[in-house]
Amino acid sequence: MTIASQSRDIAFLTEQARNVRIEILKMLTKSGSGHTGGSLSAADVLTALYFYKMLHNPSEPSWPGRDRFVLSKGHAAPLLYTVLALTGYMDKSLLDDLRKLGCPLQGHPSSKLIPGVEVSTGSLGQGLSIANGIALGLRLDKNPARVYCLLGDGETQEGQVWEAAMSAGHFMLDNLCAIVDHNGLQIDGKCSDVMKIEPVAGKWSAFGWHVFEIDGHSMEEITNALDEAEKIKGKPSVIIAKTVKGKGVSFFEGKAEYHGLTPTSEELVKALKELGKNGK
Amino acid sequence: MGSREEQTTANNKQKQDFCGQAVATRDAYGAALLELGARNDRVVVLDADLSGSTKTIKFAKAFPERFFNMGISEQDMIGTAGGLSLTGKIPFASTFAIFETGRAWEQIRQTICYSNLNVKLVATHGGITVGEDGASHQALEDVALMRVVPNMTVIVPSDGFETKQVIDTIAEYEGPVYVKLGRAKVPAVMPEDYKFQIGKAHTFNIGKDVNIIANGIMLPAALKARDILSQEGIDAGVINMSTVKPLDTTALLEAAKNSKLIVTAEEHSVIGGLGSAVTEFLSENYPMPVKRIGTNDTFGCSGKPDELLKLFGLTAEDIVKTIKTALGS
Numbered sequence: 001m002t003i004a005s006q007s008r009d010i011a012f013l014t015e016q017a018r019n020v021r022i023e024i025l026k027m028l029t030k031s032g033s034g035h036t037g038g039s040l041s042a043a044d045v046l047t048a049l050y051f052y053k054m055l056h057n058p059s060e061p062s063w064p065g066r067d068r069f070v071l072s073k074g075h076a077a078p079l080l081y082t083v084l085a086l087t088g089y090m091d092k093s094l095l096d097d098l099r100k101l102g103c104p105l106q107g108h109p110s111s112k113l114i115p116g117v118e119v120s121t122g123s124l125g126q127g128l129s130i131a132n133g134i135a136l137g138l139r140l141d142k143n144p145a146r147v148y149c150l151l152g153d154g155e156t157q158e159g160q161v162w163e164a165a166m167s168a169g170h171f172m173l174d175n176l177c178a179i180v181d182h183n184g185l186q187i188d189g190k191c192s193d194v195m196k197i198e199p200v201a202g203k204w205s206a207f208g209w210h211v212f213e214i215d216g217h218s219m220e221e222i223t224n225a226l227d228e229a230e231k232i233k234g235k236p237s238v239i240i241a242k243t244v245k246g247k248g249v250s251f252f253e254g255k256a257e258y259h260g261l262t263p264t265s266e267e268l269v270k271a272l273k274e275l276g277k278n279g280k
Numbered sequence: 281m282g283s284r285e286e287q288t289t290a291n292n293k294q295k296q297d298f299c300g301q302a303v304a305t306r307d308a309y310g311a312a313l314l315e316l317g318a319r320n321d322r323v324v325v326l327d328a329d330l331s332g333s334t335k336t337i338k339f340a341k342a343f344p345e346r347f348f349n350m351g352i353s354e355q356d357m358i359g360t361a362g363g364l365s366l367t368g369k370i371p372f373a374s375t376f377a378i379f380e381t382g383r384a385w386e387q388i389r390q391t392i393c394y395s396n397l398n399v400k401l402v403a404t405h406g407g408i409t410v411g412e413d414g415a416s417h418q419a420l421e422d423v424a425l426m427r428v429v430p431n432m433t434v435i436v437p438s439d440g441f442e443t444k445q446v447i448d449t450i451a452e453y454e455g456p457v458y459v460k461l462g463r464a465k466v467p468a469v470m471p472e473d474y475k476f477q478i479g480k481a482h483t484f485n486i487g488k489d490v491n492i493i494a495n496g497i498m499l500p501a502a503l504k505a506r507d508i509l510s511q512e513g514i515d516a517g518v519i520n521m522s523t524v525k526p527l528d529t530t531a532l533l534e535a536a537k538n539s540k541l542i543v544t545a546e547e548h549s550v551i552g553g554l555g556s557a558v559t560e561f562l563s564e565n566y567p568m569p570v571k572r573i574g575t576n577d578t579f580g581c582s583g584k585p586d587e588l589l590k591l592f593g594l595t596a597e598d599i600v601k602t603i604k605t606a607l608g609s
Contacts, residue, residue: 068366111395118366119397123390129356130391133363133371136348140324141367160387163356170351 008052008227013219016086017047018275021248023082023095025271028262031098034107037245037258039079041183041216042150045241046076048222049148050083058088061115067145068118068134072127073152073181074108075260080117081105089116125158127151128178132168135176135236146230149178154186157195162207168236169208177229178209178238181216183245185256204238216241249274298440300468305461306404308440310335312447313372317343323451324364326350326373328357333463334374334404354379358387358399365397370451376410377403377419377460381426392456393431400450401426406436406460407547408575408592409497409585418580419460424552426458427525433457433478434525436546436554438499439468442522445476453478460496462547464585467500470520481528483535487517490603491535491542493558495522498545498573501589504596509603516603527557529565536562541606542570545599550574571602 020043028034050056054067071080078098085092090104097103104113108122119130131149138145155161168176180200188194197203201211210232214221222241229237245259246252249271252263263271282290294300296315298308317323317339324346331337331349340347348364350357354375361371373380380403381388392399403422410418426434435450435457437443443461450457457478474482481493484503494502499520506516519535521528536542542562544555555572562570575592589595 070363119362119391120395121390123386126355126359126387126391129359129387130363130366132356133360134366135363136360137324137364137367137369140345140369143367160353160355160359163351163353164359167350167353167356167360171348 008223010219010223013047013052013223016051017044017219020047020079020082020086022272022275023086024078025249025263025268027078027082027095027098029265029268030096031100032262033099034078034262035075035260036252036262037185037255038073038152038181038183039076040247040249040252041243041245042076042079042181043247044217044219045150045179045181045222046079046083048219048226050087052223053226054148055145058116061089064143065145068131068147070118070127070131070134070147070149071109071121072149073124073155074121076150077105077107077109080109084114084116090114124152124155125160128161128164128168131176131178132164132171132173135173136171138175145175147176149176151178151180153180153182153184153197153200154191154194156180156197165204165207165209172234173236174233176236177226178236180238180240181243182240183243185245185254185259187256187259189256200240208235210235210237212237212239214239214241216243217247297444298468299472301440302465302467303440304463304465305437305440305443306335306463308443309402309404309447309461310338312444313339314342316447316451317346320370320451322368322370324348324369324371326357326361326371328352328354328375328379330375336374354384355387358384359391361399362391362395362397365399370398370400372400372402374402374404376417377406377422378417381419381422381458385425389429393429396431396455398454400457400459402447402459402461404461405463407462407497408580408588409462409464409547411463411585411588412582414582415579420549420575420580421552422460423524423546423548423554424556427552427557431456432525433523435478435523436460436495437522438496438520439466439470441468441474442470442476446522449476449478462497466497469500469503476522479523479526479528481523481531482520483531484518484520486535486538488515488538489540489607490514491517491519491539492545492599493519493521493532493535493542493554494545495520495524495554496547498547498594501594501596501599502545505599505603508596508600514603514607514609521554524554524557527561529561532558532561533566536566536568540569541603542568543573543599543603544570545573547594548574550576569606571606573599573602
């Protein structure tokens with residue numbers, strides 16, 4: 001099965017994003033440990049990538065023609081694992097054992113344990129450099145595949161992100177598209193209080209990137225931006241996706257404390273109700 | 281007997297391989313990389329604005345499309361090298377040893393070693409023989425920093441001939457490797473028939489009184505110390521332990537079992553490098569007297585390489601003195 005950008009069915013993608021959120025919540029409730037807020041905030045973006053934009057082949061994870069994805073914000077592992085399971089890279093039952101001893105689903109993604117994970121991440125700020133390297137390698141090989149890299153907004157406080165941003169601009173990596181999950185929160189509170197990251201768009205633009213600013217929960221806007229980014233030549237693209245941390249569950253939304261907290265069983269029931277699953 | 285042509289070819293090959301030639305190991309690296317680039321188009325090279333010093337500039341000029349100058353950004357260089365390896369390339373990433381291993385240590389740990397990527401970290405300007413630039417540029421901790429990371433192989437070649445072979449060998453090996461090279465010209469010490477293998481030490485001879493386990497620029501010092509000791513009736517052996525990880529414990533044990541004392545010698549801190557690796561193994565497997573020669577938990581300083589080697593006790597005479605004191609003779 002090769003999943004590709006054949007049809008841009010917004011209703012279908014929205015439904016998939018809802019399923020992704022439901023699986024994330026169930027998984028995190030079972031594990032009792034993991035990152036809820038940042039997994040939910042980027043759920044729409046990753047759904048659009050894996051169910052629409054990226055050309056990939058779950059039955060042949062290392063197929064050379066595949067588009068690549070690098071999860072620079074490695075703590076959103078529950079989100080990545082969910083889309084990998086739902087697109088057929090692994091058995092969905094594995095999601096039950098997130099973070100458990102012996103389970104390949106580590107707290108942060110390990111590429112040696114899970115097919116479909118290009119590279120191990122978890123320590124912030126490193127993914128974009130890796131994505132650049134992949135993009136350079138593909139270009140050398142005249143391989144038309146594209147590279148996507150998801151970063152957290154708090155993550156852009158890491159200096160290496162800007163080294164990599166400078167490199168991608170310098171090497172004019174138009175086969176690369178970065179996405180910043182701009183939910184405005186980090187562990188210790190609001191990004192603006194902890195360490196101001198604004199102006200986000202201005203920074204990327206100054207480093208030679210084409211910048212898209214979108215609503216990161218609008219499937220319409222996400223898919224549009226991903227399509228448009230492909231047409232930008234001579235420079236890398238970044239999509240600044242304005243999102244809400246904990247999106248989809250009213251009592252998690254916008255709360256920094258749910259960066260690393262998981263739902264209780266009672267919260268799960270309520271959350272699934274909100275997502276229209278009646279606790280199933 | 282071969283023909284004159286065959287002999288000429290053999291001589292040229294030897295020259296190309298730096299056999300018997302006194303060169304800086306970084307120069308041998310530059311030449312090895314150039315040759316490697318010509319025969320293997322999967323080889324790509326990254327540098328952080330020091331290509332003239334690390335000698336990757338030769339490769340850069342010959343294969344500009346496969347050379348990436350990352351600017352002064354070591355962390356980004358390591359990540360980019362990792363990404364290139366994910367597309368089947370064999371990246372060699374070079375800068376000075378302290379910036380490569382120190383500045384980008386956590387990138388090496390997380391991106392390269394945890395994912396077990398096929399990236400070759402070849403650093404030059406290891407040790408105090410960097411000289412005049414002083415402590416900021418003299419890596420005395422790099423071997424320790426690399427040895428502690430899982431999946432990493434750590435190699436410290438002694439001369440140009442060995443360096444050439446190390447570079448050829450690691451290009452064929454799948455996985456992360458760290459190679460420490462020097463700035464200054466070093467004498468040729470490895471014999472003509474030497475063949476480098478990862479994890480295999482070269483035993484020059486086994487001494488009944490003492491065996492010196494050395495690598496890098498301390499190997500010629502060890503050989504000289506052996507000759508001085510021999511004139512004084514002390515039977516010393518020398519082993520080139522160019523691979524620090526994985527350590528050749530077979531060669532080490534043989535040397536240990538046949539002598540009264542083991543001495544390690546390296547252009548590195550006595551903490552965490554070859555001396556530590558040898559001591560760790562022997563203390564658990566064959567406890568015996570060991571003396572470590574290296575820098576003693578201190579930073580370097582500016583000066584000429586020879587002056588610094590004297591100041592920090594890294595000469596043949598220092599090895600002799602340590603051994604005689606330890607043996608009580």
